[in-house]
Amino acid sequence: MDTATEPLESRIRASFARQSMLATLKATLDEVAEGRCVISAPLLPETRQQHGAGHAGATFTLVDTAAGYAALTLIPPGTEVMTAEMKINLLSPAIGDRLIATGEVVRAGRRLIVVRGEVVAEEAGRTRTIAIVQGTMIPVDPPAGA
Amino acid sequence: MDTATEPLESRIRASFARQSMLATLKATLDEVAEGRCVISAPLLPETRQQHGAGHAGATFTLVDTAAGYAALTLIPPGTEVMTAEMKINLLSPAIGDRLIATGEVVRAGRRLIVVRGEVVAEEAGRTRTIAIVQGTMIPVDPPAGA
């Protein structure tokens, strides 16, 4: 199927599946809606910092990716997005069973897509916000041959 | 040896070795100096984004960690640091053989340590800056029992 006509969620799932970093984090794509995407992952033994909490880099990866796919839902088919910049505030250590990252589009311009996101840690059914982000995605042509 | 009297580089190497996320990225601690730290890692097959470049999350992980250890060199022994916030601008795709992340302290206050950093990608002996960061570390007491 041509990428330009393939339904949005299928395109995003196919793109998600090509990201080996997300497989390394055992991340799953949990929700895709217009201007919104949710990705989650377990807190793995292999993505910890020195005190056993999840590494900020794993938290960043999840929410940056969720924000990127949120942006992708609002641009023309056949175009990709890239993170131009992202700012993360870490509110609490990443402790618990699972991290759930939500990305949302604040403003989708032709040249810049401004996004926000948050990450919650889930532990025994309770959640706690551990990070918030604000950043900018830009639409890019897919690499030649992709 | 007590952490408070252990030489700085040994303490940082021991802390680095406890971060499973860095082992997952096959990162190495290449340089520790006062207010400065260099960490590098190969561009691995398992940390890619959908077009085969390194994932922004891996780039972030390396430079956030380098900035954190740069901050750690300037605070009292027995204290740890945590990232309060970090802002990354991605300048070019992470393509090449190896990523080299440098973190440096701009201002070490009693309560906040302001840092900057950059990541270069090395390919066939040439380097290209792919990301810059600016952020804030805070000194924290080590977790009880650590």
Added chain:
Amino acid sequence: MDTATEPLESRIRASFARQSMLATLKATLDEVAEGRCVISAPLLPETRQQHGAGHAGATFTLVDTAAGYAALTLIPPGTEVMTAEMKINLLSPAIGDRLIATGEVVRAGRRLIVVRGEVVAEEAGRTRTIAIVQGTMIPVDPPAGA
């Protein structure tokens, strides 16, 4: 009245009145609630950029101040706050009659207060979001003699 026992809104109004920068912008303090503050100002002839829109610096000033007072509502009386860092994304030019800046606390910790905010431009009764921010306030002791 002692600053430590003076009601919150009175303290914030008194502080606001001491900021000559806000008088220069003809800003008004429109709302103070727990963890939230709204400040607005007309788009003045004397705070423009080169094409006649409001200068980003005026937009920043309003929302940084609103975020600071939002933080102040959640810390012990007698303590002040200072902006440690603030990140602004500008979404649209500041065009219209009036700018309305809202600051809100996302997480009030003992050492760091993480805030978000937005600025809307009002024109002929319609509003449009022109900027969003995410940043960090820190509690500080008032300067000696203050």
Added chain:
Amino acid sequence: MDTATEPLESRIRASFARQSMLATLKATLDEVAEGRCVISAPLLPETRQQHGAGHAGATFTLVDTAAGYAALTLIPPGTEVMTAEMKINLLSPAIGDRLIATGEVVRAGRRLIVVRGEVVAEEAGRTRTIAIVQGTMIPVDPPAGA
């Protein structure tokens, strides 16, 4: 003279002169070079925060403008720049006689120009860094009729 052929510094001086916000701050354009711009201003009675230091909004205005003109030096004549986003870390209160803001281009791409900057406060001939920034400028067509 046509803006597209007018020498760079003249164009920037003319643009600077149209920004009423900079006149309000009594700012001067002190240096323009390729990828670099320096702007300074006295610490005025009318741009203070509640304790008499310079307001963060004035500091932001100066360095945002310096970074914008630094970017402008590297784009085609006849094009303008706009701040897409800017992140400021405030290191010390703005105390002294004069603020000197320097903006520099880190990477000038076709669509995004990544910048850094700093502000120093000068007091009795000594300087102290009070703020650093990192952000993104975008080239834009001048408004119709400009």
